Amino acid sequence: xxxxxxxxxxxxxxxxxxxxPFWYNRGKAAPAPVPxxxxxxxxxxxxxxxxxxxxxxxMQLLDLWRESVVRRGERIYVSPSGREYTMSLSNTCLDxxxxxxxxxxRCHNYASVQPYCWDCHNDNPKEKT
Amino acid sequence: xxxxxxxxxxxxxxxxxxxxxxxVFNAFAKEEAQAENTAAxxxxxxxxxxxxxxxxxxxxxxxxxxxxxxxxxxxCHKIHNVPHFEDKRHEIKWIWGTHYHNAFPGExxxxxxxxxxxKPFLVLCNHCENPPCVRACxxxxxxxxESDGIxxxxxxxCIGCRFCMAACPFGARSxxxxxPRPFIKPINQKxxxxxxxxxxxxxxxxxxxxxxxxxxxxxxxxxxxxxxxLYDPASSVRExxxxxxxxxxxxxxxxxxxxxxxx
Numbered sequence: 441x442x443x444x445x446x447x448x449x450x451x452x453x454x455x456x457x458x459x460x461p462f463w464y465n466r467g468k469a470a471p472a473p474v475p476x477x478x479x480x481x482x483x484x485x486x487x488x489x490x491x492x493x494x495x496x497x498x499m500q501l502l503d504l505w506r507e508s509v510v511r512r513g514e515r516i517y518v519s520p521s522g523r524e525y526t527m528s529l530s531n532t533c534l535d536x537x538x539x540x541x542x543x544x545x546r547c548h549n550y551a552s553v554q555p556y557c558w559d560c561h562n563d564n565p566k567e568k569t
Numbered sequence: 570x571x572x573x574x575x576x577x578x579x580x581x582x583x584x585x586x587x588x589x590x591x592x593v594f595n596a597f598a599k600e601e602a603q604a605e606n607t608a609a610x611x612x613x614x615x616x617x618x619x620x621x622x623x624x625x626x627x628x629x630x631x632x633x634x635x636x637x638x639x640x641x642x643x644x645c646h647k648i649h650n651v652p653h654f655e656d657k658r659h660e661i662k663w664i665w666g667t668h669y670h671n672a673f674p675g676e677x678x679x680x681x682x683x684x685x686x687x688k689p690f691l692v693l694c695n696h697c698e699n700p701p702c703v704r705a706c707x708x709x710x711x712x713x714x715e716s717d718g719i720x721x722x723x724x725x726x727c728i729g730c731r732f733c734m735a736a737c738p739f740g741a742r743s744x745x746x747x748x749p750r751p752f753i754k755p756i757n758q759k760x761x762x763x764x765x766x767x768x769x770x771x772x773x774x775x776x777x778x779x780x781x782x783x784x785x786x787x788x789x790x791x792x793x794x795x796x797x798x799l800y801d802p803a804s805s806v807r808e809x810x811x812x813x814x815x816x817x818x819x820x821x822x823x824x825x826x827x828x829x830x831x832x
Contacts, residue, residue, distance in 0.1 A: 506725060510723045510725075512716060513714060515779050516614050526614075530759065556764075559764040560724060562758045
């Protein structure tokens with residue numbers, strides 16, 4: 441064990457380099473984005489489901505909607521609160537949330553996901569007509 | 570450690586019992602997750618039109634010139650965001666006019682009347698009862714909808730392989746070789762556009778039927794087109810088929826088209 445010093449120094453250098461990104465960026469985490477609600481969305485108060493559910497499950501909800509509308513021709517969604525909604529991304533979701541850049545994009549960019557919904561679905565039905 | 574035979578057997582029994590715990594937990598967790606999902610009800614709209622198999626009857630006697638087809642084609646292409654490409658190779662069409670010998674190859678004899686020879690026939694997806702495109706699709710992006718017999722496309726699933734285009738004997742399908750958006754003017758914001766790399770075709774206005782409206786071309790035709798349930802003896806299409814001589818495109822292929830032509 442006469443190389444003890446070298447080994448210890450090497451291990452320390454390795455640990456420092458390996459953990460460099462962690463301590464270098466400490467305390468500089470990007471703040472979680474706050475999606476901005478439009479006036480219309482604020483006035484409606486509730487989305488088709490609770491905010492928590494929508495935050496966590498909106499992709500599953502949209503997938504379910506797509507499946508029922510396209511494949512089964514069933515287009516009405518009665519939420520647990522008893523309200524009826526037409527299942528349409530363009531005409532229902534994006535009617536309230538007509539601010540794609542401030543609502544959808546903020547979280548999607550933060551989470552680094554690139555959903556391709558808007559390749560086909562028009563992003564705000566009201567604004568551009 | 571002294572492990573007797575008895576001790577080993579006890580341990581084995583206990584651990585097998587522990588294994589059964591997880592499935593029970595899972596079952597509980599699943600029930601909770603499902604409760605959230607089943608709480609919502611999904612249903613058909615109150616005004617939705619329903620049928621066993623939608624069908625169309627086109628009265629070709631009432632169409633004389635290409636000009637008369639135009640409003641129908643435009644009505645369809647406008648509401649469905651069908652792009653217009655100058656280049657024929659990129660052309661997208663849901664409904665269009667074509668000559669007799671293209672619409673009904675093998676039907677006409679040698680010396681056809683000038684009128685039949687000249688006049689355009691309105692053609693679109695036939696929404697076959699035995700659709701070859703559906704069998705060709707590897708992703709089930711195109712499918713025969715059980716509820717009303719419409720041959721639908723789920724553009725989300727289409728991978729652009731174009732097997733369906735090869736399979737369709739009617740050329741009813743078009744492929745988006747380019748991004749269609751810049752070529753749609755004006756865009757109907759209520760209906761999605763398509764994207765580059767998917768196949769598209771007529772959907773018998775499924776989105777209009779769902780809210781109780783007849784297809785756009787039927788509405789624009791002012792009575793020259795009829796639309797209804799093929800299996801309802803009292804429907805307008807059955808009445809027309811029953812009282813007129815009708816033909817279908819390439820009937821011998823056995824695809825059972827649902828678009829009938831009064832000639």
